[in-house]
Amino acid sequence: MRKLLMQGLGRRPLSETAPLATDAGIEELGRTLTQTLRRRLGRSLSIRVVDAGSCNGCELELNALANPFYDLERFGLHFVASPRHADVLMVTGPVTRNMREALERTHTAMPNPKWVIAVGDCARDGGCFKGSYAICGGVDAVIPVDLHIPGCPPTPTALLQGLIALMDRTNVPR
Amino acid sequence: MGKAQITTVTLAEWVVAAEALAAGDATLLSLWGADGAVQMALMDAGHGLRVLTLPTETTFPSVARHHAPAQRLERTMTDLYGLTPAATPDPRPWLDHGRWPMRHPLGAKGPVAPEPPYAFLPVEGESLHQVAVGPVHAGIIEPGHFRFTAQGETVVRLEQRLGYTHKGVDALMLGASLERGAQIAGRVSGDSAVAYQWGFARAVETALDASVPPRATALRAVMAELERLANHLGDIGAICNDAAFAMMLAHCGALREHTLRAVGLAFGHRFCRDCICPGGVARDLTTEGAGALRDLVAEVRAKFPALVALYDGTASLQDRTVATGTLSPALAARFGAGGYVGRASGRDFDTRRDLPYAPYDRLSFTVPTRAEGDVNARVWVRIHEVEQSLALLSQLLDTLPEGPIHAALRAPTEPSAALTLTEGFRGDILIWLAMDASGTITRCHLRDPSWFQWPLLEAVIDGNIIADFPLCNKSFNCSYSGVDL
Ligand code: SF4
Numbered sequence: 001m002r003k004l005l006m007q008g009l010g011r012r013p014l015s016e017t018a019p020l021a022t023d024a025g026i027e028e029l030g031r032t033l034t035q036t037l038r039r040r041l042g043r044s045l046s047i048r049v050v051d052a053g054s055c056n057g058c059e060l061e062l063n064a065l066a067n068p069f070y071d072l073e074r075f076g077l078h079f080v081a082s083p084r085h086a087d088v089l090m091v092t093g094p095v096t097r098n099m100r101e102a103l104e105r106t107h108t109a110m111p112n113p114k115w116v117i118a119v120g121d122c123a124r125d126g127g128c129f130k131g132s133y134a135i136c137g138g139v140d141a142v143i144p145v146d147l148h149i150p151g152c153p154p155t156p157t158a159l160l161q162g163l164i165a166l167m168d169r170t171n172v173p174r
Numbered sequence: 175m176g177k178a179q180i181t182t183v184t185l186a187e188w189v190v191a192a193e194a195l196a197a198g199d200a201t202l203l204s205l206w207g208a209d210g211a212v213q214m215a216l217m218d219a220g221h222g223l224r225v226l227t228l229p230t231e232t233t234f235p236s237v238a239r240h241h242a243p244a245q246r247l248e249r250t251m252t253d254l255y256g257l258t259p260a261a262t263p264d265p266r267p268w269l270d271h272g273r274w275p276m277r278h279p280l281g282a283k284g285p286v287a288p289e290p291p292y293a294f295l296p297v298e299g300e301s302l303h304q305v306a307v308g309p310v311h312a313g314i315i316e317p318g319h320f321r322f323t324a325q326g327e328t329v330v331r332l333e334q335r336l337g338y339t340h341k342g343v344d345a346l347m348l349g350a351s352l353e354r355g356a357q358i359a360g361r362v363s364g365d366s367a368v369a370y371q372w373g374f375a376r377a378v379e380t381a382l383d384a385s386v387p388p389r390a391t392a393l394r395a396v397m398a399e400l401e402r403l404a405n406h407l408g409d410i411g412a413i414c415n416d417a418a419f420a421m422m423l424a425h426c427g428a429l430r431e432h433t434l435r436a437v438g439l440a441f442g443h444r445f446c447r448d449c450i451c452p453g454g455v456a457r458d459l460t461t462e463g464a465g466a467l468r469d470l471v472a473e474v475r476a477k478f479p480a481l482v483a484l485y486d487g488t489a490s491l492q493d494r495t496v497a498t499g500t501l502s503p504a505l506a507a508r509f510g511a512g513g514y515v516g517r518a519s520g521r522d523f524d525t526r527r528d529l530p531y532a533p534y535d536r537l538s539f540t541v542p543t544r545a546e547g548d549v550n551a552r553v554w555v556r557i558h559e560v561e562q563s564l565a566l567l568s569q570l571l572d573t574l575p576e577g578p579i580h581a582a583l584r585a586p587t588e589p590s591a592a593l594t595l596t597e598g599f600r601g602d603i604l605i606w607l608a609m610d611a612s613g614t615i616t617r618c619h620l621r622d623p624s625w626f627q628w629p630l631l632e633a634v635i636d637g638n639i640i641a642d643f644p645l646c647n648k649s650f651n652c653s654y655s656g657v658d659l
Pocket of ligand 1: 053054055056057058092093094119120121122123127128151152153154361364
């Protein structure tokens with residue numbers, strides 16, 4: 001373990017290297033996001049995620065935001081465990097009827113002001129599962145949505161861009 | 175892989191099959207409802223596959239009465255089709271939470287009747303307390319409800335209640351075109367997109383007796399091994415993180431991200447969404463893409479051993495994973511547990527080797543197994559599977575055949591059906607596909623490996639402390655969406 005830790009000390013952090021072309025811009029995106037957050041909220045942002053019946057694909061990319069390449073926390077964004085600590089609710093999946101109440105209750109438990117982001121094609125209108133008896137057909141059929149991030153699933157970069165777009169267009173009473 | 179033998183059986187023959195399952199002479203692969211029938215797939219000791227069809231409009235002899243692994247499958251048949259197992263040990267609904275606009279959406283649809291609240295199994299004993307968790311969990315994971323009964327810190331019973339992510343996949347499949355069917359199959363469990371797409375494509379190809387160009391089957395295997403690699407890397411890190419060892423998560427997470435990026439570069443999507451279609455694959459691999467994959471294999475080969483050594487050499491980590499969440503070989507065999515869950519408990523089964531399909535029939539690899547059945551054994555099986563996937567990727571890239579990547583399917587002329595088993599990272603995914611003479615799907619049943627792993631998770635947590643549940647759970651990493659459908 002000591003060896004790996006020592007190696008880590010002598011190396012540039014992964015989150016700043018750009019091993020592949022797609023990496024360019026993450027850092028910049030993050031900085032923009034931090035600035036917008038400071039301007040709008042005067043502090044960092046807490047996010048609660050609810051899977052309202054996704055295929056788990058969207059969760060994989062939301063989880064990827066925490067890996068050393070994206071490292072969401074460094075931009076002042078945290079995933080929180082309780083809706084009572086959250087500013088933003090990110091919802092994935094077509095909102096199954098079996099998850100409807102749990103989603104509503106999570107949303108109700110959040111303090112104001114709060115925002116909702118529908119993540120992925122399913123969350124917009126049911127996506128691939130449109131027309132099924134078992135779904136409500138998108139997040140805004142159940143709770144008001146402020147922003148939709150398309151993709152199946154959206155890439156981590158798209159998720160970051162979405163968060164910036166949300167903060168850019170919100171007016172927070174300070 | 176040999177074709178499954180499909181037969182119509184009598185009541186008596188159905189019961190004989192159920193008893194054979196209970197006696198351990200055969201393994202239950204799945205059980206599902208259809209129009210005017212119930213169907214059962216089983217595998218005998220020599221890996222021969224059989225599909226039994228029992229015509230019925232209402233009831234059928236319960237298989238779960240003889241063989242517990244059938245229980246949730248039967249409850250699902252009742253919920254979806256209204257077919258009731260006679261003398262079932264558990265008549266409670268499973269997927270139907272009383273929230274759909276109708277009952278039995280695939281059978282004789284009925285109006286919703288007010289349901290009594292779901293009855294969890296009764297518990298009796300001194301100083302027991304219950305902890306209810308979910309469906310919304312603290313982390314970014316899928317929704318499900320866990321009801322723990324504990325005595326002090328020790329879990330005496332865990333009862334799962336799932337179905338929250340039920341999207342009505344079986345109904346969406348009815349009447350769908352093969353193209354649409356492939357799209358839905360690929361979205362049953364996002365982390366197994368490749369395995370499901372491949373399984374579905376193989377079912378279509380088997381039903382239509384179609385052959386697939388060798389380059390296409392090789393590329394499918396490349397995608398499938400990359401999927402296995404990405405999932406194993408991510409989960410090994412996550413398991414260690416649940417044992418409060420975050421460093422492994424960071425390092426494994428970085429390797430996983432490298433893998434996903436290489437996949438994105440090679441196939442245009444980080445999870446190969448819609449990259450496999452019946453008849454072949456939708457994306458060819460360019461020289462540049464192959465180069466990215468070779469670099470990836472070299473990188474993981476170079477960095478992974480140090481992480482394995484770290485896992486092996488950290489006593490505080492081993493202290494959490496060794497002898498935690500132990501699954502007995504007998505139980506693993508009885509439930510036909512697939513993937514690393516079964517293999518870590520001595521169930522030496524892998525469809526890539528035992529029911530081989532192209533290109534695995536020409537590749538060399540081993541199937542790692544362990545006997546201990548604890549979290550540690552599951553981690554080790556996955557570590558060795560990472561090594562095997564790397565070796566397979568090298569073989570595949572070195573011997574990639576030239577030629578077309580897709581062959582047009584002949585139009586069907588008569589109704590047909592097929593059963594396939596395809597190895598996803600969690601284990602064998604079963605797909606039963608029936609279509610009519612125009613190629614329209616008349617039934618598609620997708621059975622995730624998690625069907626038989628979830629109930630085992632209930633069993634292994636017994637006698638462990640609640641605090642070890644996340645660790646046990648992650649070491650199984652069952653799919654919610656894959657079983658809720
Ligand atoms: S948008 Fe795609 S990845 Fe996300 S839940 Fe829906 S099917 Fe899965």
